[in-house]
Amino acid sequence: MSEPLLHHFDASPFSEKVRLLLGYCGLQWGSVHIPRVMPKPCFTALTGGYRKTPALQLGRDVYCDTALIVRVIEQLSETTSLVPLDQAASVRAMEELGDRLFMAAIPILFRPEGRAVLVEQLGEEALARFQADRAELFSGGSVSRPDDQFSRAVWGPTLATLEAQLAPQPFVLGEHPTLADFSLYHPIWYVRNNPGVRAITEGYPAVMAWFARMQAFGHGSAREVSEAAAHEIAADCNHWQPLMGEFDDSAGMAAGDSIAVHAVDYGVDAVHGRLVHLSAETLTLERKASFEGREIGAVRVHFPRDGFAFTSFDT
Numbered sequence: 001m002s003e004p005l006l007h008h009f010d011a012s013p014f015s016e017k018v019r020l021l022l023g024y025c026g027l028q029w030g031s032v033h034i035p036r037v038m039p040k041p042c043f044t045a046l047t048g049g050y051r052k053t054p055a056l057q058l059g060r061d062v063y064c065d066t067a068l069i070v071r072v073i074e075q076l077s078e079t080t081s082l083v084p085l086d087q088a089a090s091v092r093a094m095e096e097l098g099d100r101l102f103m104a105a106i107p108i109l110f111r112p113e114g115r116a117v118l119v120e121q122l123g124e125e126a127l128a129r130f131q132a133d134r135a136e137l138f139s140g141g142s143v144s145r146p147d148d149q150f151s152r153a154v155w156g157p158t159l160a161t162l163e164a165q166l167a168p169q170p171f172v173l174g175e176h177p178t179l180a181d182f183s184l185y186h187p188i189w190y191v192r193n194n195p196g197v198r199a200i201t202e203g204y205p206a207v208m209a210w211f212a213r214m215q216a217f218g219h220g221s222a223r224e225v226s227e228a229a230a231h232e233i234a235a236d237c238n239h240w241q242p243l244m245g246e247f248d249d250s251a252g253m254a255a256g257d258s259i260a261v262h263a264v265d266y267g268v269d270a271v272h273g274r275l276v277h278l279s280a281e282t283l284t285l286e287r288k289a290s291f292e293g294r295e296i297g298a299v300r301v302h303f304p305r306d307g308f309a310f311t312s313f314d315t
């Protein structure tokens with residue numbers, strides 16, 4: 001089995017969702033630290049232009065978006081309880097709620113008490129660069145950068161409903177952790193990580209007890225891998241990962257077609273390549289990767305269908 005390599009940065013909440021899941025599933029993984037802001041030349045050399053954090057690399061295969069990454073990890077670790085069949089739609093809904101809670105968390109970090117901590121951690125100059133980068137991230141997509149009014153409308157009510165749901169049970173959907181828990185954990189982790197605003201998570205005892213239960217899973221066993229070493233691992237790999245699901249020809253696309261794929265919400269940079277596989281749930285394209293004139297060779301980039309758009313183009 002190829003070692004899973006997580007391309008991430010420490011402060012990234014969506015990466016925390018995956019790190020915690022890797023810990024829970026007991027997988028050994030390689031930790032590839034990438035820049036927090038653009039440019040990320042080593043990273044985008046592999047993804048073909050997709051810039052969001054994190055991505056998961058298995059040899060020459062690169063998986064984008066945590067909605068897909070978590071399913072890859074589930075398969076690798078043969079953990080079958082993460083999406084119980086009779087709760088599949090509930091898990092999906094909780095993943096959406098987690099994304100919404102992440103959006104609500106962003107302006108909270110920039111309230112004066114949160115911002116003061118960010119200035120302490122990063123300095124005014126790096127913080128200004130971070131804010132300019134995130135303004136760019138939200139340009140051109142269907143979702144605009146959230147404001148504090150959105151946070152006020154969403155954060156409190158969501159934590160209150162979670163409090164009610166977690167009061168009688170240890171995990172969001174019952175006795176055992178599911179993907180719902182990992183999807184809701186990371187935005188709360190994001191806010192709790194900033195001592196300036198942490199207090200707004202604390203009026204919810206059942207949520208806090210659940211948070212501690214989740215945190216205890218840890219990140220498992222990781223070794224540091226440089227971005228250059230990750231490129232070499234891709235270049236040296238001589239096999240592909242299995243593709244997921246049957247080919248879905250209802251979109252009128254065929255393997256080998258030239259396609260462009262992009263996220264629809266934010267971070268909408270397109271990735272171009274040849275279609276390898278299109279199932280009801282995933283899309284895989286293949287492209288030639290190189291970095292600073294050095295060949296990495298063909299790389300397959302995988303996306304979830306949900307949240308991504310694709311078009312064919314003439315070469």
Ligand SMILES: N[C@@H](CCC(=O)N[C@@H](CS)C(=O)NCC(=O)O)C(=O)O
Pocket residue numbers: 012013014015036037038051052053054064065066067137267
């Ligand atoms: N839908 C994506 C969202 C990922 C996301 O928004 N990640 C943030 C960091 S936590 C990001 O990409 N920020 C911009 C960047 O890292 O360049 C997923 O589930 O992976």
